[in-house]
Amino acid sequence: MKLFIDTANLEEIKKANSYGVLDGVTTNPTLLSREKSEPMAQLKKIAEIVKGPISAEIIGLESGKMVEEARKLSEISSNIVIKIPCTTEGLKATSMLSRAGVKTNLTLCFSSSQALLVAKAGATYISPFVGRLDDISLEGMNLVRDIRLIYDNYGIGTQIITASIRHPLHFLEAARIGSDVATVPFSVIDKLMKHPLTDIGIERFTQDWKKLQDNL
Ligand code: E4P
Numbered sequence: 001m002k003l004f005i006d007t008a009n010l011e012e013i014k015k016a017n018s019y020g021v022l023d024g025v026t027t028n029p030t031l032l033s034r035e036k037s038e039p040m041a042q043l044k045k046i047a048e049i050v051k052g053p054i055s056a057e058i059i060g061l062e063s064g065k066m067v068e069e070a071r072k073l074s075e076i077s078s079n080i081v082i083k084i085p086c087t088t089e090g091l092k093a094t095s096m097l098s099r100a101g102v103k104t105n106l107t108l109c110f111s112s113s114q115a116l117l118v119a120k121a122g123a124t125y126i127s128p129f130v131g132r133l134d135d136i137s138l139e140g141m142n143l144v145r146d147i148r149l150i151y152d153n154y155g156i157g158t159q160i161i162t163a164s165i166r167h168p169l170h171f172l173e174a175a176r177i178g179s180d181v182a183t184v185p186f187s188v189i190d191k192l193m194k195h196p197l198t199d200i201g202i203e204r205f206t207q208d209w210k211k212l213q214d215n216l
Helices: 010-018 029-033 039-049 063-074 088-099 112-120 130-134 140-153 168-177 186-192 196-215
Strands: 002-006 024-026 054-057 080-085 104-109 125-128 159-162 181-184
Touching (some): 002 010, 002 186, 010 039, 010 186, 024 181, 029 039, 039 054, 039 063, 054 104, 063 080, 088 112, 112 140, 130 140, 130 168, 140 159, 168 181
Parallel strands (some): 002 024, 024 054, 054 080, 080 104, 104 125, 125 159, 159 181
16 A cells, blocks of 8 residues: 655655655645645645655636646646545546546545546546544545445546545555555654554663673
């Protein structure tokens, strides 16, 4: 499963990138608004750090406007992926952009029917939001499972990005289901390698090694 970081913060991106396991970045208007810098310039800086796909979201709600914005965002760097909401206007824009060879990430996906239609329109990625479904007492992971089943039924190549991940179990479950990508906030990435028994084990090995040195 590919690992994307879900942030627009340069320090977090640099840190996660230094682990050597980062495949891409997803941003959204909320994440960019936290950085208090001009969004296009911020996206350019991100694209200079990570060579994999960088999702940048359009704001317009009408397909013509979406395509126009997508063209501008694409000029930032060749690894920019255009993030478009799962609406009928988004569907039209996705068809146009996919015919022009522009990569897209269909965001705010909350149903399998949305996922199937955007795949037909040529979406490169689909982003089901698991955390936001859990927030309203619906099992977010069931959506990822259902999309995986439907895509496999028809050999659909649109890649599933499990998004709105809130904790390590979301990440693990996404891998069990066979999600192509998980986009994960830095705070969660950092928890993925943590285990108290690893820390206790290191502590004991270090102490025993020291004892051995002292007794030689
Ligand atoms: C990713 O593409 C989304 O922007 C992100 O995962 C949303 O996460 P949130 O529901 O925690 O805001």
